[in-house]
Amino acid sequence: MSALARQRRHALLLLFIPGFFYLVTVRIAPAVFTIGMSFSKWNLKSGAPPSFAGIANYTALLHDAGFGISLARTLIFTACATVIELTLGLAVAMLLNRRFPARRLVRTVVLAPMVITPAVVGMMWFILFHDTIGPLNWFLSAIDLGPVGWLTSPRVAMVSVLFMDVWHWTPFMFLLSLAALQAVPRESLEAAAVDGASALQSLRLVLLPAIADTLVVAAVLRAMEAFELFAEPYVMTGGGPGDATETISLHIYKSAFLFFDMGYAGAMIVVSIGILVALYSISLRLGPRVA
Amino acid sequence: MRRGIPSRLGLALALAVLLICTLFPVYYMVLTSLKPDETLLAQPPAFLFTPVLDHYATLLHDGDFPRYYTNSIIVAVGATVLAVFLGSMMAYIMATIPFRLSPVAFFLILLPRTFPPITTLIPIFIVVRWLGLMDKVETLILFETAARLPLVVWIMRGFIRTIPFPLLEASFVDGCTPAQAFFRIIVPLAAPGLAAVGIISFIDTWNAFLMPLVLTNFNAVTAPVGMMSYVNSEEQLIWGVIGAGGVLTILPVLILAFALNRFLLQGLTAGAVK
Numbered sequence: 001m002s003a004l005a006r007q008r009r010h011a012l013l014l015l016f017i018p019g020f021f022y023l024v025t026v027r028i029a030p031a032v033f034t035i036g037m038s039f040s041k042w043n044l045k046s047g048a049p050p051s052f053a054g055i056a057n058y059t060a061l062l063h064d065a066g067f068g069i070s071l072a073r074t075l076i077f078t079a080c081a082t083v084i085e086l087t088l089g090l091a092v093a094m095l096l097n098r099r100f101p102a103r104r105l106v107r108t109v110v111l112a113p114m115v116i117t118p119a120v121v122g123m124m125w126f127i128l129f130h131d132t133i134g135p136l137n138w139f140l141s142a143i144d145l146g147p148v149g150w151l152t153s154p155r156v157a158m159v160s161v162l163f164m165d166v167w168h169w170t171p172f173m174f175l176l177s178l179a180a181l182q183a184v185p186r187e188s189l190e191a192a193a194v195d196g197a198s199a200l201q202s203l204r205l206v207l208l209p210a211i212a213d214t215l216v217v218a219a220v221l222r223a224m225e226a227f228e229l230f231a232e233p234y235v236m237t238g239g240g241p242g243d244a245t246e247t248i249s250l251h252i253y254k255s256a257f258l259f260f261d262m263g264y265a266g267a268m269i270v271v272s273i274g275i276l277v278a279l280y281s282i283s284l285r286l287g288p289r290v291a
Numbered sequence: 292m293r294r295g296i297p298s299r300l301g302l303a304l305a306l307a308v309l310l311i312c313t314l315f316p317v318y319y320m321v322l323t324s325l326k327p328d329e330t331l332l333a334q335p336p337a338f339l340f341t342p343v344l345d346h347y348a349t350l351l352h353d354g355d356f357p358r359y360y361t362n363s364i365i366v367a368v369g370a371t372v373l374a375v376f377l378g379s380m381m382a383y384i385m386a387t388i389p390f391r392l393s394p395v396a397f398f399l400i401l402l403p404r405t406f407p408p409i410t411t412l413i414p415i416f417i418v419v420r421w422l423g424l425m426d427k428v429e430t431l432i433l434f435e436t437a438a439r440l441p442l443v444v445w446i447m448r449g450f451i452r453t454i455p456f457p458l459l460e461a462s463f464v465d466g467c468t469p470a471q472a473f474f475r476i477i478v479p480l481a482a483p484g485l486a487a488v489g490i491i492s493f494i495d496t497w498n499a500f501l502m503p504l505v506l507t508n509f510n511a512v513t514a515p516v517g518m519m520s521y522v523n524s525e526e527q528l529i530w531g532v533i534g535a536g537g538v539l540t541i542l543p544v545l546i547l548a549f550a551l552n553r554f555l556l557q558g559l560t561a562g563a564v565k
Binding site: 004007008010011012014015016018019020022023024026027028029030031033034037044092095098100106108109110111112113115116117118119120121123124125126127128132133134135138142167171172175176179224227228230231234235249252253256257262265266269272273276277280 | 302303305306309310312313314316317319320323331332334335336377378380381383384385388390396399400402403405406407408409410411412413414415416417418433434436437438440441444463468469470473494497498500501504505514515516518519522530533534537540541544545547548549552555556559560
């Protein structure tokens with residue numbers, strides 16, 4: 001072995017293997033364990049050791065209305081959040097791509113919500129939505145539209161969560177849209193203008209095709225995170241009223257850490273990962289066609 | 292292109308609406324944190340009053356908040372330093388020294404990015420409890436570091452690839468081993484990248500909720516989780532304290548985001564689309 005090859009092997013062992021081994025132990029192995037767990041009957045509270053249950057947890061899931069409703073709710077939320085945030089984010093990006101004073105500062109301020117701690121975002125909106133001390137209901141009452149049971153009415157609560165999410169994550173869509181817009185060559189837009197394209201035409205025919213790839217990636221990333229929504233509803237409503245805002249993550253969390261039904265929780269996790277992977281691959285396949 | 296007055300007015304109006312929508316929730320929380328007790332429950336909500344720092348004093352003097360806050364700082368700094376250190380070394384190897392199994396390794400490194408946080412939490416909870424490591428900041432650092440690693444490797448690999456290869460080769464000719472070259476050549480040249488992943492790792496760890504919620508119950512509770520004990524309190528006048536806790540909790544991430552804005556944007560965009 002040459003000296004360089006030996007040194008390279010040395011570097012590999014020293015710099016790469018420790019981190020890699022760590023990651024596999026702490027992230028990959030538990031995920032594999034979760035899959036295994038989903039085929040077991042294992043309640044931590046009962047004290048009985050886990051036993052093999054075959055696909056019993058999965059067949060039970062098929063008959064579990066609570067799981068189905070929570071899954072449907074989360075999927076609808078994910079679709080609404082992604083579409084609204086993508087549209088608003090793009091609109092904001094086009095707005096802030098124009099020239100005006102203090103543009104950098106405005107951009108930074110508009111991005112701020114996306115770095116704010118999710119639990120605090122939940123708390124902040126809990127105050128805003130509050131029946132008695134919240135300013136929203138006071139304002140709506142003042143113009144004769146309220147009060148609205150933002151977090152207390154089962155029919156409204158999930159919409160309120162959606163409002164909160166739109167505030168929190170539209171900046172992320174704005175950030176990626178702006179990055180994509182800035183990469184569009186000025187000439188192609190000017191050429192469209194010379195050819196007499198209207199603003200709407202140049203958006204549809206020049207801008208959107210040029211940034212479609214980025215938008216698809218942004219939408220997929222956002223959808224995956226929206227599907228995992230946990231901290232905000234946990235803080236704002238605890239999943240209530242009733243189970244009106246119980247997202248799939250909250251549902252799994254409760255069955256694992258309130259009822260300690262680990263096998264069943266494992267099966268729900270595997271199903272949600274399946275959905276995430278499907279979302280991911282479908283969107284990736286869709287991507288180039290959109291472009 | 293010259294724009295007329297109406298267009299400029301429209302722009303100004305749109306910007307005003309955008310800024311108000313963005314800032315109002317934060318502004319109202321700050322306002323709540325500064326309200327004297329007698330105006331807290333006022334109907335309609337008071338917007339003009341003499342601000343007081345009572346709620347901050349309550350939070351900092353009698354209660355657990357200082358411990359939560361210290362824990363948050365220790366965990367976020369610890370996990371950031373470890374993740375950036377380990378992750379950038381891994382990224383360096385991935386970018387410069389291809390080995391037979393590197394595609395497999397790369398896949399395994401990035402795979403956990405698609406896992407929802409809850410995927411790994413149950414086994415981690417069981418093992419941590421079994422080993423008696425519950426409620427320790429060290430435990431949180433251990434698992435939060437691992438949660439940050441995939442993104443660090445992903446972004447740093449992109450940054451390191453932009454470093455001209457002849458520069459590295461010259462250092463080998465000068466007698467540097469590949470390991471030494473990492474510290475002498477890569478670290479200084481990839482400093483902006485290190486800053487970017489450092490900020491993102493810090494913010495992500497600081498904001499983490501599910502892991503600390505499950506793995507702590509008293510000693511190692513972090514600020515976002517600790518705030519819950521105030522929200523759940525039955526006390527009517529707790530709003531001011533909740534507001535103050537919220538403000539203090541988001542202060543470090545906001546300061547970082549504004550002060551190191553350039554690096555943050557670079558990192559966020561690279562993390563998503565590169």
